[in-house]
Amino acid sequence: MARYQAGLRTEARIVEATRDLLGEVGLEGTTLKAICGRASVQAGSFYNLFASKEAVVVRVVSEAIAAVAPEPAEDATVEDLVEAYIQFIQGDPTLAAVYTEIAITGALNDGPMRERIARHHRQRLEIFAGAVRQSVPGISPKNAVTRAELLLAALHGLAFHLALEPDFDFAGLARRVAEFTVS
Amino acid sequence: MARYQAGLRTEARIVEATRDLLGEVGLEGTTLKAICGRASVQAGSFYNLFASKEAVVVRVVSEAIAAVAPEPAEDATVEDLVEAYIQFIQGDPTLAAVYTEIAITGALNDGPMRERIARHHRQRLEIFAGAVRQSVPGISPKNAVTRAELLLAALHGLAFHLALEPDFDFAGLARRVAEFTVS
DNA sequence: TCACAATTTGAGTATACGCTCCATTTTGGA
C-alpha cells in the first residue's frame, strides 16, 4: 500500500505498536484505538495502509512464526530445537499465548491464519522428526514422526502450563522431555 | 437467588442453553442475546438470576471440570486416566477448547476462574502422579511427579493439535504417551 | 383469599468496537 517514505515509516510504527501491544496486553487489549494511540496515528491513516485491524495482527503473528523457525536447519539436534522453542516461549510469553489463542479460537478470519499455523506445525514436525532420526539411530521413520509429534505436543502443553502459572519451571521440564525423546 | 420453582426452572434452562452454545459456537458466539434466545428468557430475567454473563459461563465450565475428575480414584491406572481424558476431549471438543481459551487468555475476570483451573490442574497432577507410582514400581516420588507433569502436558498439547486439525488421531497418540510414561 | 415477595417482561442505556468519509496537507517524480 505504502509508496512514499512517510507511508513506509508510519506502516512500520503501526506494526511495532501492534507487536508491543500483543506482547503486553494480549489480543483482547490490542484494539484499533490502542494501536493508533501508541503509533501516534489516526484511524484514517491506519486504514490508508492496512485493509483491516486483522491484517496487521496477522502480519505480526506471521513474522513471529517465521522468526522461530528461520531455516530448515538440517543438522540440528533435538536439544537444539528444544532450546530454540524455549527461547521463543520465554522471549515473549504473551505473544506466544496470543499465537495459541488464535490457533484455538480461530479468532481471526478462520481461513488464512489457521492454515498458516497448521502449515507451520507440519514444517516444525518434519524438522523435529529429522532430529529424532539423527539422535536415535535405529528408529524407524514412522516412529520418529510419532516421537516428534509427542515431543511437540508436550512442549505446547508445557507452554500452556506456563501461561497459567508464570512461576512454572518451563525450561527445566522442556529439557526433560528432550531427554525422554532421545532415550 | 431463585426461590420459587419457576425461578429454578428458568435457571436450569439458562445453564443448559449456555452449555449448548459453548459447545456449538464457542465463547465468542455465546452472547447474552444468544443465551436468552435459546433459553426463551428476556435479559431482565437473566439478570434476576445471575449477576453477570460471566457467572453462568464460569458455572458451566466449572461443572464440566468437576465432571471430568469426579473422584480421587485411588486405584486408577495411567491407562484409565488417559482414557478418561480422551473421553473428556472427544466428548465435547468445543467445550474443551473453551476451557483452554479461558485458561490461556484469562478471558473471564482473571481471578476466580483461573485459580479454579490451576487448582484443577494440581489435583489432576496429584492423581496422575499416584498412578505413575503404581505403574512404575521403582520410581522416586519426585520423578513420578515429573513424569505425570509431562504426561499431562503432552495430553494438553495433543488436545490443542486436535482443535487445530479435526482429523488428527488424538486418541491413538494419547495412548502412545501413556505407553511412554509407564515404560 | 389475599398480601407480598419472587419473577418476568421488554424497552432502553451506556459503551466500545471496527471502520468510513472527505477535506486538507505532504510528497516526490517529471
Place this chain on the structure above:
DNA sequence: TCCAAAATGGAGCGTATACTCAAATTGTGA
C-alpha cells in the same frame, strides 16, 4: 515548479455488546 498520487487528521457512522429499570404478572405461604 507543477501536480497527481499518497498520506493525514478527525469527526462520526453503524453495530453489537453487556446490562438496567420500572412496571406488570405470577407464585406461595398464611
